[in-house]
Amino acid sequence: MKYHKRDAKDYARSHLKGIWAAALTPFHSDGSLDEPGFRQNLRHWVDDLALGGLFIAGKQGEFFSMSLAERKKTFEIAVEETQRRSHTILSCSDQNLDTVIDLARHAEAIGADFIVVHAPVLNFVTPPDDTVYEYYRHLSETLNIGIAMWSHPDSGYLMSPELCARIAELPNIVAIKYSVPREMYVRLTRLASHNLIVSTSSEEEWLDNILELNWQVYLCSTPPYLIQTRVDQRMREYTELAMRGEAAKARAVRNSLDPVRQALRASRPAGKAHAHQKYWQELLGQVGGGVRRPLLALTQAEKEATRLAFENCGLRLDADQKISA
Numbered sequence: 001m002k003y004h005k006r007d008a009k010d011y012a013r014s015h016l017k018g019i020w021a022a023a024l025t026p027f028h029s030d031g032s033l034d035e036p037g038f039r040q041n042l043r044h045w046v047d048d049l050a051l052g053g054l055f056i057a058g059k060q061g062e063f064f065s066m067s068l069a070e071r072k073k074t075f076e077i078a079v080e081e082t083q084r085r086s087h088t089i090l091s092c093s094d095q096n097l098d099t100v101i102d103l104a105r106h107a108e109a110i111g112a113d114f115i116v117v118h119a120p121v122l123n124f125v126t127p128p129d130d131t132v133y134e135y136y137r138h139l140s141e142t143l144n145i146g147i148a149m150w151s152h153p154d155s156g157y158l159m160s161p162e163l164c165a166r167i168a169e170l171p172n173i174v175a176i177k178y179s180v181p182r183e184m185y186v187r188l189t190r191l192a193s194h195n196l197i198v199s200t201s202s203e204e205e206w207l208d209n210i211l212e213l214n215w216q217v218y219l220c221s222t223p224p225y226l227i228q229t230r231v232d233q234r235m236r237e238y239t240e241l242a243m244r245g246e247a248a249k250a251r252a253v254r255n256s257l258d259p260v261r262q263a264l265r266a267s268r269p270a271g272k273a274h275a276h277q278k279y280w281q282e283l284l285g286q287v288g289g290g291v292r293r294p295l296l297a298l299t300q301a302e303k304e305a306t307r308l309a310f311e312n313c314g315l316r317l318d319a320d321q322k323i324s325a
Contacts, residue, residue, distance in 0.1 A: 001108055001144055005172050008146035009195070012174035015087055015113060016146075016197055017216045018052030019239060021045055021223045022060035024278055025074060026289035033070055035077060037287030041225075042081040044286060048230040053087035054078055055116065055219060059154075062274060063091060065292035068099065072106050079110050089148060089219070093118035097135075101142055108145045116148040116177060116219075123156035129163050140170040148175040148197075148219075161188035168196035177201060177219040189213045203227070203235070204261065207254045210242040226280050227260045232316035256314075263313035267306040272296055279303055283310045284317075 003011040026034040026041065045051045056078040057063045057071045066074075075090045082088055092103035092115045100117055107115050120135055122128045139147060149167065151159040158180050159167075165188065167173055175197035178185045182205065189198045193214075200209070201221030209215040218224075224235050234253050241250035268276045275298045278288030283306070291297060298306070 002111060002113065003146075005144040008144075008172035009174050012114065012146050012197055013216075016053070016089075016175055019218050019224050019236060020053040020055055020087075020089065020220060021051050021225055022055040022058050022220050023074075023078070024223065024274065024281065024288070025057070025061040025066070026278070026287045027292060029290060031290070031292055033066075033073065034287060034289050035073075037289060038074065038077055039081055041281075041286050042078060044230075045225050046082055046086040049225055049228055049233065050236065051086060051224060052217070053089060053113065054082060056088060056090050058091035058093065058116065060223065060274070060277075061091070062292055062295070063093065065295070068102070071103060075103075075107055075112065076110055079112055083111075087113040089114040089116050091116050091118075093150065095121055097138075100139065104139070104143050104145060104147075108143065112145065114146040114148055114174065115143075116150050116175075118150040118152065119155045119157075119159055121155050128157050129160070132159060132163060133167055136167045136173060137170060140172055144172065146172050146174040148177060149173065150177040150179070152177075152179040158184065160184075161191055164188050164196065165192040168192045175199065175217070175219075179221070186213065189215070207238060207242055207250060210239070211247050211250075222261075222264065223277065225286065226264065226277060226284070227257055227315070229284060229315055229317055231318055260313045260315055263309040267302075267309035269298065269302050272298060272302070276302075276306060279306055280310060283307060284315075 026037040028034050057074045063071055078088050090107045090112045092100045094100050104115050119132055125131050161184055164176055177199055179201045185198055185200050197217055199217050199219040203222045206218045228235050234257050238250045238253040274295050275291045279298055281288035
């Protein structure tokens with residue numbers, strides 16, 4: 001552990017900053033974990049794109065198709081590759097509480113910065129508030145590492161701002177990825193910003209949230225490494241401008257990325273976000289790889305449509321970079 005439990009909130013305030021990317025997990029054609037490819041991607045994201053941190057083995061990372069040993073292995077690789085150059089938030093989300101705690105203790109042992117734990121699926125509990133509070137209270141009591149909550153409609157409910165603020169009183173609850181309508185995360189920010197770092201998953205809302213809500217971190221949905229390259233880091237640029245208070249310049253740079261956002265949206269087939277993002281990675285020269293069942297791969301026609309959108313989106317590539325097949 002890099003800090004004592006009592007210092008978790010202060011450590012997060014100092015280190016949970018900037019642009020954090022949810023890592024896609026590359027797999028070989030036989031479905032096995034592509035460790036060299038994963039390491040290559042991590043180094044690019046940290047060394048070339050200077051991302052503030054990496055969100056490992058979450059829904060973007062296909063944790064639901066990975067064994068416990070594989071999840072722990074991706075944790076270890078990420079911590080190793082980011083040492084002294086970036087930070088990690090490791091996803092310990094699982095419906096089984098013993099699995100959550102096992103993963104979290106492993107994260108503590110290997111020197112991760114933080115963990116994130118999705119609110120449990122509780123379609124069968126109404127109302128869920130006391131159950132959810134007790135869930136996070138137990139995790140806070142059991143663990144020492146800083147914990148980020150994550151509320152998303154996938155749970156069958158959304159945690160209210162008032163519930164989140166209540167949970168934020170616990171000593172090592174440090175942040176939340178709050179995938180909810182804007183009015184909810186604005187309310188939570190006003191209720192608990194002294195005690196909780198609030199983020200949401202939308203890159204398109206990130207600029208306004210810096211300028212209007214004084215937010216300090218973006219925990220992503222659209223990974224920042226899909227809209228940036230070694231020579232084209234407009235997301236980083238508009239973020240830094242906004243954090244310096246240069247709103248007009250920041251908005252101009254942010255708006256210049258609209259063709260990239262549109263290309264990603266327009267070329268993404270329904271139900272194939274992971275496969276689409278991985279192929280986009282390959283077009284950028286990163287390691288994408290396949291998806292694991294139950295996810296579906298892109299057809300050749302879908303790849304061709306994605307390639308066309310990519311070639312016309314306006315992202316600048318290295319002079320010697322060739323678009324992958």
